[in-house]
Amino acid sequence: MVIKVAITDDHKMVLKGIAAMLQGTPELQVVGMYEHAQDTLDNIEKDAPDVLFLDINLPDINGIDLSKMLLKTNPELKIIALTNFEDISFVKRMLKNGVHGYLLKNTDKLELVTAMKTVLSGELFLQKDIQASLLNQGSKKTTDNGLKPKLTRREQDVLVAISEELTTQEISEKLFISPKTVETHRMNIMSKLGAKNSVGIIKIAIEKELL
Amino acid sequence: MVIKVAITDDHKMVLKGIAAMLQGTPELQVVGMYEHAQDTLDNIEKDAPDVLFLDINLPDINGIDLSKMLLKTNPELKIIALTNFEDISFVKRMLKNGVHGYLLKNTDKLELVTAMKTVLSGELFLQKDIQASLLNQGSKKTTDNGLKPKLTRREQDVLVAISEELTTQEISEKLFISPKTVETHRMNIMSKLGAKNSVGIIKIAIEKELL
DNA sequence: ACATTTTTAAGGGTATTCCCTGATTTTTTA
DNA sequence: TAAAAAATCAGGGAATACCCTTAAAAATGT
Numbered sequence: 001m002v003i004k005v006a007i008t009d010d011h012k013m014v015l016k017g018i019a020a021m022l023q024g025t026p027e028l029q030v031v032g033m034y035e036h037a038q039d040t041l042d043n044i045e046k047d048a049p050d051v052l053f054l055d056i057n058l059p060d061i062n063g064i065d066l067s068k069m070l071l072k073t074n075p076e077l078k079i080i081a082l083t084n085f086e087d088i089s090f091v092k093r094m095l096k097n098g099v100h101g102y103l104l105k106n107t108d109k110l111e112l113v114t115a116m117k118t119v120l121s122g123e124l125f126l127q128k129d130i131q132a133s134l135l136n137q138g139s140k141k142t143t144d145n146g147l148k149p150k151l152t153r154r155e156q157d158v159l160v161a162i163s164e165e166l167t168t169q170e171i172s173e174k175l176f177i178s179p180k181t182v183e184t185h186r187m188n189i190m191s192k193l194g195a196k197n198s199v200g201i202i203k204i205a206i207e208k209e210l211l
Numbered sequence: 212m213v214i215k216v217a218i219t220d221d222h223k224m225v226l227k228g229i230a231a232m233l234q235g236t237p238e239l240q241v242v243g244m245y246e247h248a249q250d251t252l253d254n255i256e257k258d259a260p261d262v263l264f265l266d267i268n269l270p271d272i273n274g275i276d277l278s279k280m281l282l283k284t285n286p287e288l289k290i291i292a293l294t295n296f297e298d299i300s301f302v303k304r305m306l307k308n309g310v311h312g313y314l315l316k317n318t319d320k321l322e323l324v325t326a327m328k329t330v331l332s333g334e335l336f337l338q339k340d341i342q343a344s345l346l347n348q349g350s351k352k353t354t355d356n357g358l359k360p361k362l363t364r365r366e367q368d369v370l371v372a373i374s375e376e377l378t379t380q381e382i383s384e385k386l387f388i389s390p391k392t393v394e395t396h397r398m399n400i401m402s403k404l405g406a407k408n409s410v411g412i413i414k415i416a417i418e419k420e421l422l
Numbered sequence: 423a424c425a426t427t428t429t430t431a432a433g434g435g436t437a438t439t440c441c442c443t444g445a446t447t448t449t450t451t452a
Numbered sequence: 453t454a455a456a457a458a459a460t461c462a463g464g465g466a467a468t469a470c471c472c473t474t475a476a477a478a479a480t481g482t
Binding site for chain 3 (some may be wrong): 379394397401407409
């Protein structure tokens with residue numbers, strides 16, 4: 001049985017790289033190479049891959065949302081997330097949302113094939129680095145919180161709007177919520193980031209790469 | 212004459228991707244694929260490539276410093292920087308430090324080969340997106356600085372104080388001037404940077420490296 | 423189904439920023 | 453030395469941000 005593989009990544013080089021790695025294995029067939037989320041959604045049913053390697057840092061949509069959409073219409077599809085960094089909290093969220101594997105981009109051919117076989121057998125595949133990080137999280141409990149403060153989705157919306165130099169009123173109109181709600185979010189952001197005012201919010205947000 | 216090519220990127224997939232693109236062109240020969248800066252430094256003289264594709268987002272060192280080192284010991288080497296994003300100020304700094312070309316990672320084979328030929332002929336190669344960005348920068352403000360708006364000494368003091376999340380009152384006490392003077396300075400800073408409020412001041416100041 | 427988190431919102435303030443105009447003194451530069 | 457730029461300060465008002473508390477839906481997770 002031939003395994004049909006598709007790849008979504010906005011970097012042509014990564015597309016080519018994976019395709020090159022998979023060539024030479026006759027039981028594998030690359031049926032789709034997509035550069036954007038929309039390409040993927042448009043062609044996934046037509047191409048009907050068994051496995052999709054999905055870059056989670058796409059420009060137009062985040063990997064979690066795209067995974068959800070794809071799995072809703074293609075429940076049989078196995079998705080292996082691709083990423084540059086091992087962001088543990090992100091890995092967790094992806095796995096909770098039905099993604100079947102998680103690969104760093106510096107992966108060799110052997111691991112690529114192993115990952116595919118694993119997910120096709122219905123199991124989860126995690127690289128050993130990521131596995132180790134997940135284990136550390138459970139026991140230590142301290143690792144994740146020192147670096148990046150975790151904002152909620154709405155808080156991030158407000159954060160972005162603040163960084164766009166909008167006033168509370170303007171933000172409320174943009175997000176369709178009351179100005180009072182915007183203030184609440186801003187206060188919570190300040191508290192989470194340890195900022196004294198909006199200037200501090202922006203400074204810290206840029207520092208911690210939240211923007 | 213055979214052109215010898217090497218690649219440095221911490222993602223194996225990108226390494227493979229470029230190698231795959233270059234295969235099938237007989238006059239090209241991939242003589243080195245390095246995953247780290249140290250690999251590159253260790254092997255560059257032995258492998259003696261004519262062109263090096265260099266990822267500027269390496270984990271162990273930044274692209275500018277590595278370029279400097281490589282060019283010091285290998286003046287004949289042509290370096291083409293690889294990146295995910297088009298950070299104009301970074302491009303400029305790279306080019307000033309002797310890098311010969313700049314490529315985004317979503318580049319196809321044709322552009323890859325064109326880039327190599329261009330740099331081997333002694334010219335600079337810039338992708339059209341990046342060229343456009345550079346041109347836009349230049350045409351915006353030709354007469355004065357082009358790069359960063361110049362603040363006066365006192366305005367910089369106030370800028371720093373604002374970035375420390377101080378209020379007008381606190382800044383006035385720190386600098387031994389009237390709160391009204393602080394406000395005047397802040398207004399002038401806003402005007403010079405094109406900011407709508409203090410948040411904009413900080414955002415732009417960090418962007419333009421005024422802090 | 424129940425507990426937790428998130429999002430929503432309000433009242434009622436106080437503090438601060440933003441914006442205008444106008445002006446004097448000091449420093450730098452041509 | 454004259455002209456330009458920078459730094460100083462002020463009045464006054466409107467807009468906005470900041471801060472506290474409280475609390476009910478709504479979404480999410482176990």
